[in-house]
Amino acid sequence: MTGGEQVDLAALFAGMARDLLARHGVEATLEETCRLAAATIDGCDSAGVSMVHRDGHIDTPAASSEVAGIAHDIQYELHEGPCLDTIWEHDTVRIDDLATERRWPAFAAKAVEVGVGSMMCFRLFTERDTLGALNLFAARPRAFDEESREIGSIFAAHVAVALSAERTKAQLTEAFYTRQRIGEAAGILAERHQMTTADAFQMLAEASQHHNIKLRDLAERLVADENRARARGT
Structure with a gap:
């Protein structure tokens, strides 16, 4: 990465951080998270957030498209999927092609039916808590590359900090x-x-x-x- 690219990337994250911190309330922060992810991360057509609540249940309070919302609901209904595994087992999960995915066969088949070709998920966490997962969706297979993963990972860290602050204020x-x-x-x-x-x-x-x-x-x-x-x- 050249010096100019590094400067551009730093400016991108600074802008993301300002946009997130400018939002007041958990709901507004989540909606802005989905909008920014879809607008700035290469390959991402839409995004959603899986949230872990105090009683342990998981839902999706924000998604930038109907497809993203449906894909989340499929996982909760089947009790399997990359968003759930990201929350409990992995920091990042990438699926290059849902049509050939074998880790979550039931979810993958239904995701393809609603128009999801590839996905990438990032755990949202702080030192004290796992808050949920930021989930990116693309209509075409192999939409996400290593640069998407790196940018998404840093963005997810910003989101976790902003979200944790808003949840604390709400509490x-x-x-x-x-x-x-x-x-x-x-x-x-x-x-x-x-x-x-x-x-x-x-x-x-x-x-x-x-x-x-x-x-x-x-x-x-x-x-x-x-x-x-x-x-x-x-």
Whole structure:
């Protein structure tokens, strides 16, 4: 690679990183990831992201084409495919020709039917977590070469950092909202029963355990009921 090519590549990744960081929220980051991958990685016609959730299930919250979305769904239905293996077993998986692929025969046959000729998948991970996989699709066989793999690998690293940051922000926002709602519910109980907020929280926690309802959900119900009562003027 010449010096000029290295400079161009550095500028490309800098632009990608800025575009990703400019997005706010997990969904927006994922949508931009798919758009950038399809627009900048040689051979890529469309892209999608497989996400691992806290309970272990995997889905595709963003894909740049209908074909990419269908190809992901086929893997989840069959419980086999390169996206899944990338998440759990490999950092990168490349399939040059789905028509002759033997590692995932059921998936490969159905992928060809919907118009996928070749694929490349990159695990999205940080030091602490595996977040999912970035999956690239092409209509023609052998669409991806070694340069595509190198660029895709670096891009996937940028995506993982941006995605991890957005997920952390989302979790902190959710935690703040949950604490706020529980505090509001405890305040309602304290006023209603003329007790301290500490005792009201204890009452709320005991009701949560007794009725097998999450504390946040119970607090949401109590606050909603109180707001409706106030709106009726009762």
